[in-house]
Amino acid sequence: MGRVSTAGAGAGGLAFSAEGLGKVYKTGDTEVRALRGVDLAIPTGEILVLLGPSGSGKSTLLNIIGGLDRPTSGKLHYGETELTCLNDADLTRFRRDHVGFIFQFYNLIPSLTAEENVRLVTDIAVDPMPAADALALVGLLDRRDHYPAQLSGGEQQRVAVARAIAKRPSVLLCDEPTGALDSATGIRVLEALAQANRELGTTVVIITHNAGIAAMADRVFRFLDGRIARIEVNAQPAQPSAISW
Amino acid sequence: MRSLDLKLVRDLWHLRGQAIAIALVLAAATATFVMSLGVHRSLAETRDAYYARNHFGDIFVGMTRAPRSVVDRIAAIPGVRRAEGGIQQYATLNFPRRVVPVRALLNAVEPDGPNHLNQVTLRQGRLPRASDPGEVVADEAFAKANGLAVGSQIEALIYGRKQNLRIVGIGLAPNFIYALAPGDIIPDDERFGVFWIGRKALEAATDRTEAINSLSLTLERGASGSDVIHALDSILAPFGGSGAYGRKDHLSHAFLDNELMQLSAMTRVIPPVFLLVAVFLVYIVLGRMIRTERTQIGLIKAFGYSDWAIGRHYLKFALAIALLATVMGTAAGIWMGDAMTRLYAQYYRFPFLYYRISLSVIVAAAALSFAAAALGAIGGVRSAVRLTPAVAMSPPPPPAYRAGTVERLGKAAGFSAIGHMIVRHIARWPGRAVITVSGVALSGGLLFATTQFIDSSRTMIDSFFFRAQRQDLTVTFTEPRNASALYALAQVPGVLRVEPTRAVSVKLSNGKRIERTAIESLPANSQLGLRIDRHGNAVALPASGLMLSSQLASKLAVRIGDRVDVEMLGGRRTQRSLPVASIVDEFVGARAYSSEQTLESITRDASPVGAALVRIDPSARDSILTRLRDAPMILGVTEKAAALVKFRAMIDDNMLTMIAFYVAFASAIAVGVVYNSARILFSERAHELATLRVLGYFRSEVGLVLLGELGLLVAASLPIGCFVGYGMGQLMTAMFSSDLFRLPFAPSRASYGWSSVIVLIAAMTTALTVARRVQKLDMVRVLKGRE
């Protein structure tokens, strides 16, 4: 399991905690301050929604949380493990063992069938579910032998969800997972995420521009100018099907 | 137009690695072309100028002895411009503190000025004066090798008499550009020298007052050489004429011709390989470039640029690469040509020989590389021209992967998802896979075809020096001797075995096919001189009839059982018809063999001994050589070990230099092909590879997707490379073979191994450098876009 321990990431604890996370992009002479000191605590097993205007730093934060990128300042912990001091191999190991990603553009491998795209993850995961089960969870078992080019956008995104949940991840990080989908398809995707949260206890972080989706969250972070401007706690999260699009 | 040119410069900079890799392959073509054609020209032009300036003869003939007056009769033959008779006499030289046998060929020069034909070019000093019979001009290479200078004295044994010679000049002549002692196959400047001595002095020393034993002549423009040869032979028949021959049978000329032939073979075989590979590289790189720039092309066209402007833009990209290649290749070619020419100058004696850079060669080389680049660009340029703005700006059709045979096979084989990615990508771009595989295979083939020349020469050395020639020394007598000479030799302490041998010059003919050669005879139970076939086995001499070398048999178009007409040259000029009893595959020369009895039936004499093959006790070598040096009846002693050393040195110098060049060039192909495939592969898959990194694949695992595909292609190309190399090697040994040498095609397993290993190393280091780019994959950026 490398240097990333799962201790403290169990139910009741905090999945992620951060203090003063900052991210500055330097291109030539210009500096863009994408994150300006983010403090946060994400409890294990919750669904978290990040809202905020374009350019406010949501994706930047998500990428740092997922170990795809590094902050320029501040500290980030996953459970007991300080992610900000891991080397590249350990960060990779962290992603491999704990994180599932879903992006707006599905990022499927065009040369692999739906099932093989899922197997890409189950091949290397510690305790994965069978690829077919993951596809069944998103209702695409009958399309297992189809290539991405033979699937609709919504179907492709569901394959991406199946690929993300197949490893039974501790966290699912979703950057505008429904951005390219219509409401009916979007809801199917969100249902799959909620199901993973419910059945596997996965912590789910969703970035979205659709304020309606906030209704299904346990907690909502409102982003503004590289900071968390406001945190809302939802006592009664709604079912995805009840979301007004 | 300017902004497009700016884009061109940026594109070239952006793709500089790939552009340079292609340029390297093209440059290899240019370099080999400039080198081999340039050296060929330099040699041929130098030779022709030398021949013309020093009046090299057109026809040559030797005879036992003829009165000088015969020269005038010969000069009167229609078609003869000028004839000149002279004396050529072998002598042995005695260097006081050396035991090695040193031989010299003495040539008569007119006392009152230079000869008209085969003139000596003096480097130092002057020609011998009639007043002093001991004055000689020594050939430059021999003088240099033995530390002789004007004023040096040498003791010579001429015609059985000791005589002191004094060097008054150092020079060289066009009939000894390549100077070989009789029986040698490689020049040995230390042990064989050419001397020019006053005619009267040589006449006196050889008892040939107002007589000649050799003659050269030049022809009038347009005169028929064969008619003159015919007339010459009949005039000289009573004087023991040994058959006139033209330049093609003149030893020095033939060797030089052989070299020129090999150079032009080189020019014809090797550059085309590089050009072909470069065409395909330009094709795939430009193809990929245009696919990725579809939208840009659409935009530029929508702005109003013409189709032709776009086409020209991509064509310019290819031509810029050709320009770079021409510059690099020309520079390398000139450098290599100069090195090669220096090598040649060690073996071929010219008054001047330098690598002449000729503009026309460079222009031709440039034309070839520009043509190859343009040819490679045609496909891409055409698709760019055809693209309409509307089609170009819509997103490209998604790569269509469908369930196919490969995929079913993969499933059956239980591939991992990564395995499927690798295999399907190959199947998705079969054209590119074929180009990569064949490019790497050609590289391996070229390597194999060049390294096998080492095997080839080893086989030749082994067959010629070790299996066929079992003697240590060959002792030639001043004139044919009887068995008592052999007996005398056998009495020398340390001599283990002595066998007589004899060679008689003959003309063999089968209808219109006529070949000048020698028939050699050996005793029936010979242990020192064996005839070896291509499998390395000794073949017994036939009791009757002739044994021909396969070269000779094919030139005469005869098979076993056919008859050939044998005409003895010199002596009695008897004619006989003999059956071909066997054919033997030999690598050196094109000769005929027979038993002593068969040869006697041609010469009609009781086998005199011309030479003896001698096996000695190595520890007695020095004392034996000293004794032989002082024996008056001995014309010369050849030491096999010395020839072997020279031969190996020539292979080391010459062949290894060439092979080093070609190893570098062949690796350039592998590097060029693999680098371009890898970069294209990487740019096509960057998005997928970044996705794998996001999913938690380690860098090494992601690199494996890249290396796996390349590795599969390279692995597939290795056996194909051996196959291609086998064919190329066979072709090249055949093209390099001549009347003088036939190169055996006898590749060793090591050559297959080496060429594969070198290709593998070149290919995989290149692939690894590209795979290192995985380190810099920006996962975040990649995930922002669609692709």
Ligand SMILES: Nc1ncnc2c1ncn2[C@@H]1O[C@H](COP(=O)(O)OP(=O)(O)OP(=O)(O)O)[C@@H](O)[C@H]1O
């Ligand atoms: N690689 C980069 N180089 C420079 N600036 C960057 C880079 N990536 C992001 N930024 C900047 O950082 C800021 C935050 O970007 P980020 O992608 O996190 O925004 P976001 O909240 O996800 O926006 P959106 O809702 O449009 O996706 C933006 O101003 C963006 O321009």
Ligand SMILES: [Mg+2]
């Ligand atoms: Mg974003």
